[in-house]
Amino acid sequence: MFDPKELAKTLGDLQEKFQSAQESNKNITLNAKSGGGLVSVSANGEGEIIDITIDDSLLEDKESLQILLMSALNDVLKSVESNRKNMAMQMLGNLGDFPLKV
Template identity: 35%
Template sequence: MADFLGMMKQAAQLQSKMQAMQEELGNIEVEGISGGGMVSVRMTAKMDVKAVKIDPSLMKPEEREVLEDLLVSAHSDARRKAEVAMQEKMQSLAGGLGLPPGLLGGFGS
């Protein structure tokens, strides 16, 4: 019975820490860049896009397709960085609870 109570306590701690981590992920921002800095996308580690910056030289009708491609590329770059930030937070959470590596891998994805 003591083992079960210990597991329940650990599960409650995990839930509390997961909630705190979700809040932290909303405060972590990353920036994805493409076109040598001509386009940037800023987002949180929770994948919420916060800002998009576009160099004025791309604001021409003949540059539309280039701009579209650069936006997709900058967003993808930001998303990869956000995923890395999320994984790092998950690893620190798992390490703080003494859980085996990879146990929290499915959360937040």
């Protein structure tokens, strides 16, 4: 039987877990490198770029720097998206006992 109180409790618990996941995402650091480590980019789990490191040897070669920087940025943003999907799947996995008995 459908129990609205149980549904409200489950949704409240889910909202708390979501907020907790968002907070923990801010503390996660994801990294990507390109050019064998000549360019390194770090982002938090929210997708905010928090650090960029560029080897001095690239400062004279603007085109290579641009290519390597784009590559590292794209890689770290893919990591952020993958992290978000994994966290969402973990949260959805907890819905196995969702109170929707018919």
